[in-house]
Amino acid sequence: MSVKGTVFIDFSRCVGCKLCEIACSLTHEGVISPNLSRIHVLNYNWFNIPLNCRHCEKAPCVEVCPTGALFKDEDGVVMINQEKCIGCKMCAIACPFGIPQFDEVTGVMFKCDLCADRIAKGELPACVEACPMDALMFGDINEIVANKRIKKAEDIGKSLKII
Structure with a gap:
């Protein structure tokens, strides 16, 4: 994927x-x-x-995971292998955004993929x-910013009746 x-x-x-x-x-x-x-x-x-999840470049959650359940895939997405997770919650403690969560039913962590x-x-x-x-x-941040700038310029042009 x-x-x-x-x-x-x-x-x-x-x-x-x-x-x-x-x-x-x-x-x-x-x-x-x-x-x-x-x-x-x-x-x-x-x-x-x-x-x-911000899928941090240097993800603290990945760095503290004692089992390697949290990892970065080839595209830089921070993923979790729930079969390796022991539910220690270290990733949730290390994450500056508090994103990884504990599933009471399964006893392991989950997060955005x-x-x-x-x-x-x-x-x-x-x-x-x-x-x-x-x-x-x-999407890609550069594309999103470029599209927002174009949209803003179009809105300004319409309000000034230039476009």
Whole structure:
């Protein structure tokens, strides 16, 4: 499977609907459960803040995993092999975003895998596809920034009646 890109968040567009959480838990677990979602939307002082794995270049979660259950694949996606996981929670402690979570039922950790199986089929990650406000975007950061700049320039041109 080849995953090119990552999920980027435009915090100013998130309305806190939590459809990303629902889509994630349905995709990965087949049930609607915020506890089993790999993305979480926090509300802080009237701001909605979606939190997801950043797939860090030097991922602290990978570095502290005593069994090697957490690893980076060939595309730089931080993945977890649940068969190797012993549920020690060291990855959750080391992660600056608190992303890896403990599954009480299975006794092992789980986290975002960027929906690698969906991407391999040419689909977007479930959270991105479900976001009605386009607050979640998937792709290469340079392409996303370039597209946002073009869109902003077009909006300015329309408001000035240049376009």
